[in-house]
Amino acid sequence: MGSGVRGISRKDLIAMGIGVVLAGAPLVAFDFWLSGIVDRQGQEDVNTAARRAITLAENRVGSVLRSLEDLARRGVTSCQPAHIEAMRLAAFTTTPAKEFSIVGPDGTTLCTHLGIPLGFRRVMASEPIAGLEGAILDIAQIGEDRMVRLRRETANGAIAALIPDELFLPQVSTQGGPISARTAMFTRNGSLIAANGAPQSEQQKPFITGRLASDKFGFHFEMSVPRSRIAANHPDLEWLSMIATSGIALVLIGFALLFPRRGGNNPIAELERALADGQFVPYYQPIVDIRSGQLRGAEVLVRWRKPDGTLVLPQSFIPLAESSGLIFELTKSLMKRVCAEAGTAIGRRPALKISFNFAAQLFRDDSIVKEVRNLFAGSSIDMSQVVLELTERDPIENLTETRRVIAALQGLGIRIAIDDVGTGHSGLSYMLKLGVDIIKIDKMFVDAIGTDRNSTTIVETLIDLAHNMRMDVVAEGVENFEQVVHLRELGIRSAQGYVFAPPLPGSAFLQLMESLDPLPAESVEGKVAGAARRYMSARNRFNAA
Numbered sequence: 001m002g003s004g005v006r007g008i009s010r011k012d013l014i015a016m017g018i019g020v021v022l023a024g025a026p027l028v029a030f031d032f033w034l035s036g037i038v039d040r041q042g043q044e045d046v047n048t049a050a051r052r053a054i055t056l057a058e059n060r061v062g063s064v065l066r067s068l069e070d071l072a073r074r075g076v077t078s079c080q081p082a083h084i085e086a087m088r089l090a091a092f093t094t095t096p097a098k099e100f101s102i103v104g105p106d107g108t109t110l111c112t113h114l115g116i117p118l119g120f121r122r123v124m125a126s127e128p129i130a131g132l133e134g135a136i137l138d139i140a141q142i143g144e145d146r147m148v149r150l151r152r153e154t155a156n157g158a159i160a161a162l163i164p165d166e167l168f169l170p171q172v173s174t175q176g177g178p179i180s181a182r183t184a185m186f187t188r189n190g191s192l193i194a195a196n197g198a199p200q201s202e203q204q205k206p207f208i209t210g211r212l213a214s215d216k217f218g219f220h221f222e223m224s225v226p227r228s229r230i231a232a233n234h235p236d237l238e239w240l241s242m243i244a245t246s247g248i249a250l251v252l253i254g255f256a257l258l259f260p261r262r263g264g265n266n267p268i269a270e271l272e273r274a275l276a277d278g279q280f281v282p283y284y285q286p287i288v289d290i291r292s293g294q295l296r297g298a299e300v301l302v303r304w305r306k307p308d309g310t311l312v313l314p315q316s317f318i319p320l321a322e323s324s325g326l327i328f329e330l331t332k333s334l335m336k337r338v339c340a341e342a343g344t345a346i347g348r349r350p351a352l353k354i355s356f357n358f359a360a361q362l363f364r365d366d367s368i369v370k371e372v373r374n375l376f377a378g379s380s381i382d383m384s385q386v387v388l389e390l391t392e393r394d395p396i397e398n399l400t401e402t403r404r405v406i407a408a409l410q411g412l413g414i415r416i417a418i419d420d421v422g423t424g425h426s427g428l429s430y431m432l433k434l435g436v437d438i439i440k441i442d443k444m445f446v447d448a449i450g451t452d453r454n455s456t457t458i459v460e461t462l463i464d465l466a467h468n469m470r471m472d473v474v475a476e477g478v479e480n481f482e483q484v485v486h487l488r489e490l491g492i493r494s495a496q497g498y499v500f501a502p503p504l505p506g507s508a509f510l511q512l513m514e515s516l517d518p519l520p521a522e523s524v525e526g527k528v529a530g531a532a533r534r535y536m537s538a539r540n541r542f543n544a545a
């Protein structure tokens with residue numbers, strides 16, 4: 001055996017050494033190059049996140065300050081009912097603000113848009129907002145929560161608004177995943193507004209850091225990521241490391257294939273900006289009783305109204321809103337807008353229902369129950385009028401938890417609908433375990449009724465099942481009167497679709513409610529006829545647009 005070892009000549013060893021050097025040198029060079037990319041990528045990530053955080057903070061604070069200014073200009077300075085009502089409307093329309101309040105000359109909170117103040121507020125720091133006469137920023141502690149309070153001084157105290165501290169920090173990474181960095185936001189004078197992420201240890205060194213100050217309000221944002229996290233955040237970079245260790249041949253291929261290319265615009269940041277700007281607006285598609293012709297309610301369908309007036313349909317942005325975790329904020333802002341623009345009209349018609357599409361992931365955590373309750377608590381819409389639609393299209397990951405959240409929502413009086421029934425992979429019996437109140441039959445089956453025997457049988461079975469389980473049925477995507485006739489014969493009561501109306505903007509839907517479901521004081525014949533005329537002309541204008 002030993003002779004084999006002795007058999008390697010000096011010449012062989014030299015040749016092997018040269019081979020290692022020749023093969024190793026490009027690998028070392030590659031490693032060097034890769035590490036440069038990691039540094040650049042890391043710095044770019046940190047800078048993008050910092051720019052995004054600062055822009056969001058400026059937009060949010062700007063929009064709340066505008067609302068405060070507007071209230072102050074309108075003389076909202078006391079706790080009288082009209083002033084509380086004005087603050088309530090402001091809370092609905094100003095997405096970042098959690099609460100509006102009147103503060104007395106001695107600094108105590110006298111009342112909020114909900115009535116009584118929530119707990120004792122300890123003001124930890126205060127500073128004027130530069131460039132805005134009479135505007136002050138406080139850092140306040142309310143119970144466990146830390147909030148930024150913006151105050152606009154008035155003749156007899158101030159009007160104030162609270163913004164939760166977490167709205168000052170990025171909630172998702174630039175890739176849409178969880179944040180693995182330490183982030184912190186400070187006021188102009190250096191008071192801490194909010195910080196996120198575990199304190200960093202020596203072992204995680206080196207860090208890639210970024211700092212940015214806002215032009216408008218002077219906020220400072222700081223962020224630091226362990227350099228080791230950069231490759232982990234970028235699957236493309238991890239790939240490159242593997243290739244480095246597996247040889248120079250692959251290096252060349254990797255070089256060609258995987259050199260990270262990054263576009264300038266970040267779609268998640270664009271969604272966040274649009275959300276902060278209030279560009280997501282509700283459209284309302286009427287749901288009609290096909291036996292009586294009466295209005296039973298509406299489904300809210302979101303539209304992205306861009307500043308240039310273009311309307312973007314949900315398919316183009318809902319999937320990203322869901323994968324980036326922005327869907328909750330989006331849904332909440334939509335609900336607030338519905339309460340603000342149609343809440344009174346819906347609340348005055350207790351038989352009407354208003355449905356919201358509620359992404360499956362929102363049923364995963366029972367903290368939403370409280371959020372939804374608080375959101376509707378200040379509006380005229382009763383919980384028994386709210387329907388949340390859970391689509392069958394997306395698989396349900398945790399049946400037990402989803403069922404628990406559904407039951408808690410139902411405990412508030414909210415009703416739950418299964419949407420797009422027949423299109424998903426979960427199977428109906430699985431979905432029915434969720435204990436829902438309404439099933440919505442997908443357009444696919446509605447289209448096939450009367451022409452396809454199997455579909456008709458499926459729909460008949462669904463209707464039987466729904467009736468046995470005391471669930472309501474709504475048919476979707478009804479486009480012509482033959483379908484209405486078929487659905488009526490099958491015993492279906494509620495339907496929505498273009499044959500009745502497309503999704504309508506708020507103003508048109510309000511007119512439609514007035515004409516189809518006039519309030520007692522309005523039900524004088526002439527007024528009904530007038531409202532019906534107004535609705536028809538609004539609808540024609542809408543259809544022509």
Ligand code: C2E
Nearest residue numbers: 301302313314315318357358359477478479496497498503
């Ligand atoms: P969906 O919940 O099944 O909503 C019904 C869709 O069918 C709407 O499309 C509506 O405009 C359309 N539609 C209504 N009647 C007819 C008809 O007679 N014929 C045809 N061909 N289509 C009809 P839209 O508004 O584009 O919304 C698409 C999907 O986006 C919705 O499907 C829903 O899954 C989702 N979506 C909309 N708004 C939201 C939201 O606020 N949150 C979430 N998570 N998803 C939303």
Ligand code: CA
Nearest residue numbers: 299357389419
């Ligand atoms: Ca729906």
Ligand code: CA
Nearest residue numbers: 419420440476
């Ligand atoms: Ca549907």
